[in-house]
Amino acid sequence: MSDWREFEQNPVSHSAAHHLTTIQWLLDDQGYARVSDVARHLGITRGSVSVTLKGLRQRGLVVEDDHKHLSLSEEGVQIARGIRTKRVLIQALFREVLGVPDEVAEQDACKVEHLISDQTAEATGGFLVGLEKISSDSQWTHLLESLQRLAAATPASFPGSATQELALRLEKKDPQGEDQPS
Amino acid sequence: MSDWREFEQNPVSHSAAHHLTTIQWLLDDQGYARVSDVARHLGITRGSVSVTLKGLRQRGLVVEDDHKHLSLSEEGVQIARGIRTKRVLIQALFREVLGVPDEVAEQDACKVEHLISDQTAEATGGFLVGLEKISSDSQWTHLLESLQRLAAATPASFPGSATQELALRLEKKDPQGEDQPS
DNA sequence: TCAACATGTTTGGGCTGCCAAACTTGTCGG
DNA sequence: CCGACAAGTTTGGCAGCCCAAACATGTTGA
Numbered sequence: 001m002s003d004w005r006e007f008e009q010n011p012v013s014h015s016a017a018h019h020l021t022t023i024q025w026l027l028d029d030q031g032y033a034r035v036s037d038v039a040r041h042l043g044i045t046r047g048s049v050s051v052t053l054k055g056l057r058q059r060g061l062v063v064e065d066d067h068k069h070l071s072l073s074e075e076g077v078q079i080a081r082g083i084r085t086k087r088v089l090i091q092a093l094f095r096e097v098l099g100v101p102d103e104v105a106e107q108d109a110c111k112v113e114h115l116i117s118d119q120t121a122e123a124t125g126g127f128l129v130g131l132e133k134i135s136s137d138s139q140w141t142h143l144l145e146s147l148q149r150l151a152a153a154t155p156a157s158f159p160g161s162a163t164q165e166l167a168l169r170l171e172k173k174d175p176q177g178e179d180q181p182s
Numbered sequence: 183m184s185d186w187r188e189f190e191q192n193p194v195s196h197s198a199a200h201h202l203t204t205i206q207w208l209l210d211d212q213g214y215a216r217v218s219d220v221a222r223h224l225g226i227t228r229g230s231v232s233v234t235l236k237g238l239r240q241r242g243l244v245v246e247d248d249h250k251h252l253s254l255s256e257e258g259v260q261i262a263r264g265i266r267t268k269r270v271l272i273q274a275l276f277r278e279v280l281g282v283p284d285e286v287a288e289q290d291a292c293k294v295e296h297l298i299s300d301q302t303a304e305a306t307g308g309f310l311v312g313l314e315k316i317s318s319d320s321q322w323t324h325l326l327e328s329l330q331r332l333a334a335a336t337p338a339s340f341p342g343s344a345t346q347e348l349a350l351r352l353e354k355k356d357p358q359g360e361d362q363p364s
Numbered sequence: 365t366c367a368a369c370a371t372g373t374t375t376g377g378g379c380t381g382c383c384a385a386a387c388t389t390g391t392c393g394g
Numbered sequence: 395c396c397g398a399c400a401a402g403t404t405t406g407g408c409a410g411c412c413c414a415a416a417c418a419t420g421t422t423g424a
Contacts, residue, residue, distance in 0.1 A: 118340030125345025158300030163307025
């Protein structure tokens, strides 16, 4: 329990992460990004964006063009890409593996993208790559599909009885949890 | 226009979530919970806890015993259990499926526990239950293990080349150029 | 040329959540 | 009975982020 607030020492806050990824997205999409564009996309006021970006400029993550056009510094690009990659991976994990509807997967991924460790993100990537490689094996895909159905089976409420029961077991054997019902 | 700040309208904030689960943990562990215990456990001052708990009391989530002993209301228990369950499930997902070391899995789970939707949490539960059921079939466990190895293979840095490549593909094939930076 | 409009910035406020420090209580050993 | 200490509360500050509103600028169409 050393650091439950560890996310607070993240390179960028939740808010900053969204500012950066938004700028990058705007650049990709329309070739330029201004304060107003960012504000519109994030659904906040220009004033708020202006202030936040002032900070990000000072931190060297955002650069302002000669004519109020925004772009990202090398470091800014690095951070934005990392976060974006994490979002896509987590979203795919939830969607492809757990069978969660894409919109929900995206929302959840969006909420946690900047919190997931590099290690878990990388593991997600590795897992998905492996999954892709064996996706030609129909036996496996059948299994995965039935697991997905099972996963998405209870649209009712959380926590369902089976889930609750599993969670209790997981909690109990917390010490050295192995997945063996043996 | 899915709101990227959606987490802000959660029933409880990140901070509140930790206060609640801490009280529950303390009750389970030592049979009682006081302001000082919660403060110690969270690594913040008694003053902060005192103020926060005053709010949670007013919201009817926390109850104060006759002698400064804290406990949770019915609703408080509900919320705390839900969050705790989510943490355990996500942690297990990362550990058992992705092959992430338990400490890392716990840290990540801890950071996102209160953000994950009920639907994704339930799907995680369903998936793990299904996985458990077929864990006797060595064919699948072997497959899973090799996937885990693949997942955890690159302890190096994030994002690894394969992961990066996958992420790019995932991003590309996103149906609509992703109209919502969400 | 000039009013109208879009854009960017600044400022004052609010809310959450943390700390430090002063204060209040309650309990216990001498 | 009293001093000391642990526990709880209150208060003033600070930081992050958001809004609203007043301003400053720049572009444009009539």
